[in-house]
Amino acid sequence: MNEQVHDVIVIGSGPAGYTAAIYLARAGYQPLVIAGAITPGGQLVNTTEVENYPGFPEGIMGPDLMENMREQAEHFGAQVEYDDVIEADLTNKIKSVTTDGGEHYKARAVVITTGSQYRKLEVPGEREYGGRGVSYCATCDGFFFKDKQIVVVGGGDSAMADADFLTRYASSVTLVHRREGFRASKIMVDRAKANKKINFVLNTVVDEIKGGPQGVESVTLKDTNTGGKTSLETSGIFIAIGHTPETTFLNGQLQLDEEGYIVVEGASTRTSVPGVFAAGDVVDNVYRQAISAAGMGCRAALDAQSYLTDQEVS
Structure with a gap:
């Protein structure tokens, strides 16, 4: 001692x-x-x-x-x-x-x-592209995605607020959530749904983040009901799961x-x-x-x- x-x-x-x-x-x-x-x-x-x-x-x-x-x-x-x-x-x-x-x-x-x-998604590509398209702070990094297509992951108030905020910069925001319902408050959900730049992909999780020398290029999405997988082009993914x-x-x-x-x-x-x-x-x-x-x-x-x-x- x-x-x-x-x-x-x-x-x-x-x-x-x-x-x-x-x-x-x-x-x-x-x-x-x-x-x-x-x-x-x-x-x-x-x-x-x-x-x-x-x-x-x-x-x-x-x-x-x-x-x-x-x-x-x-x-x-x-x-x-x-x-x-x-x-x-x-x-x-x-x-x-x-x-x-x-x-x-x-x-x-x-x-x-x-x-x-x-909290991390713990999926392939998340660590590799950290700081090169993978972000956990919309207010910190949103500016770098002007006129880009981006993805937000989450279903709480933070995810809704991030998605709404990011539409100031992005050409479109796709909000991915693993369930049909949200943990977010009704007012936050309603605000996000009223934003024409935000698209919702529900009952879906991010299975992999892919990219190249310049950073993130796409995410692989997995349907939680069917297990089917699709690819979505994106320049960035904002993870807002707490x-x-x-x-x-x-x-x-x-x-x-x-x-x-x-x-x-x-x-x-x-x-x-x-x-x-x-x-x-x-x-x-x-x-x-x-x-x-x-x-x-x-x-x-x-x-x-x-x-x-x-x-x-x-």
């Missing part, structure tokens, strides 16, 4: 984690950031050009943006470790976390920014909502356990944007500072 007690441990990275680290480091707390072993920097490290993050009129590559944030946090004194937290004891006044590499760390406060993962928040390591210590997202108190980032704060996509199941995650990371840092100050006074 590492006997040093840090002021703050930030679990996770991405815009929320690195922003929290920047604010905490500038305040003199020298946070320890456990950024993740495989994809430190969050989902943006798998993104190509980011055009909607303020301050970059020509856009910036997702990995470059995360690298800049990490360097800024380290410049002010943050320590970054590339490992995954597999266990945490958050209920005591002094918190402790254990990493996959076998390290044990202690801290007076913890900020959780582990994010969420897009997210899975990264909260398994908490083992029920924090209050979660019915979908597994961490519950925070009002507009703050305070969780159900004193001294534990949460920010970014592990909390936010609505906006899921880099800029909103960064803003929440700032709030988490300020909430953590307030907590630590109160602890020092008491």
Whole structure:
């Protein structure tokens, strides 16, 4: 066990984690950031050009943006470790976390920014064409599909909203759903059905994504009733079948909502356990944007500072 007690441990990275680290480091707390072993920097490290993050009129590559944030946090004194937290004891006044590499760390406060993962179709071609026609974020990538034929997969509110949004750019949108009925609310379904650019293909799943050097070229569709397969030409496929928040390591210590997202108190980032704060996509199941995650990371840092100050006074 590492006997040093840090002021703050930030679990996770991405815009929320690195922003929290920047604010905490500038305040003199020298946070320890456990950024993740495989994809430190969050989902943006798998993104190509980011055009909607303020301050970059020509856009910036997702990995470059995360690298800049990490360097800024380290410049002010943050320590970054590339490992995954597999266990945490958050209920005591002094918190402790254990990493996959076998390290044990202690801290007076913890900020959780582990994010969420897009649910995947797990079909051939999905991984191969990620970032080259396969997308999980309509607001991030829709602009790149001007006057193209695209596919949206899903049957919830997110899929309906994505399909409707993408018609601003695409020549046509085909919404593919595995059942006849939808999980989406009636108002969202009605809005999508009223959009003349949206076609519906129901009782159907995507069986394979095909493409070439330039990216996605078509998808193979499978009828869930007959098993028959057809091919549909498309330049892109937007997968909107939900997210899975990264909260398994908490083992029920924090209050979660019915979908597994961490519950925070009002507009703050305070969780159900004193001294534990949460920010970014592990909390936010609505906006899921880099800029909103960064803003929440700032709030988490300020909430953590307030907590630590109160602890020092008491």
